[in-house]
Amino acid sequence: MRELELLFIFLSKRKDPRKTEKIAFRHLLVAQFNLLDRFIELIGREIENAREGRPAAITIKLNNLEEEVLIGKLYEASQAGVRIQLIVRSICCCIPGVAGMSENITIRRIVGRYLEHGRVFIFHNNGDEEIFLGSADWMDRNIYRRIEVCFPVSEPALKEEIRNIIRLQLEDNSAATPIDSHSEEVAIDPEFPGSTAAGPNSQEAIYQYLSGLRANQ
Template sequence: MIDREITHAQNSYPASIIIKLNNLEESKLIAKLYDASQAGVKVQLIVRSICRLIPGVKGMSENITIKRIVDRYLEHGRVFIFDNNGKPEVYMGSADWMNRNVYHRIEVCFPVYDEQIKAEITDIINLQLADNVQAVMLNNHIENVPVKTTKPTIRSQYEVYQYLSKKA
């Protein structure tokens, strides 16, 4: 799916990837995300903990941003959203992109087909991408940098709770 997004970008079609994980360390998948960035794919990552990918390096990862959110609740969601030339595909899974998970365990990743559920997952991920209270950005030195914005404050865990409460 990353290769498909690369092909879309090379053909001037919409191409983006959003991934939410707790840990990102597996070198082949990191290299593939670098390839995507170099092809012009916009890659937005939410990585809570370990992250070996270096974002924002000209010519290597300038199209990659990484946000880290640590708040009251420990989150374990793994979400993968591929633009797919304007026909978004959403996947969820059980594993982080770590060597032990990729090479030494049996993990599950599955597509989300229901349009309403896809929309809800996308809404929740967009709230997390908009977080400017508990979130930090990783810079090209893998340092946590506070999110600077003049926009209204968004604390994603609170906003997700409000969003889901309204749906209940």
């Protein structure tokens, strides 16, 4: 709570982060403070795990992905053997499936009845999974020119709910559209990595899943 208080105090002063003393956030990831460096560290940890022969995986859901430093780090992770699954609704400058560069990256786009704005970042961390939610797309404007915030999810029940929602999107072979190595949308394929032959329309499945959770509360 102290970090939130410090953040709101800073915002109320309307100061340029580049012209003020940095706040040492420990839990929150705040753009123009520690967000970029922390995401680089989290990807780097997966790279180290992969190189040491440990399980390593990253799953990210965003609206837009264009920031070059983070994309470059994802390529480095792919080359190290980290399995990377991206769900990117709109702009995507990351190129998946290129041998020697991004063969361990898959990307899918889901556009349906419901306009989705969730940003979810899941890092395997050798089985001690870390999940972050937040407001920030990985775009220059979000990372370098705005104050955007991501926060860790620690409650086990909430982490499980987020995992289930993302799982439904990764299993979607009805509305989800894979992106190929030419950055083109391709025909939906039931064998797309992460899919099943009977994959659901994820938006409908998520609606039913959340409705069931609420009914049981």
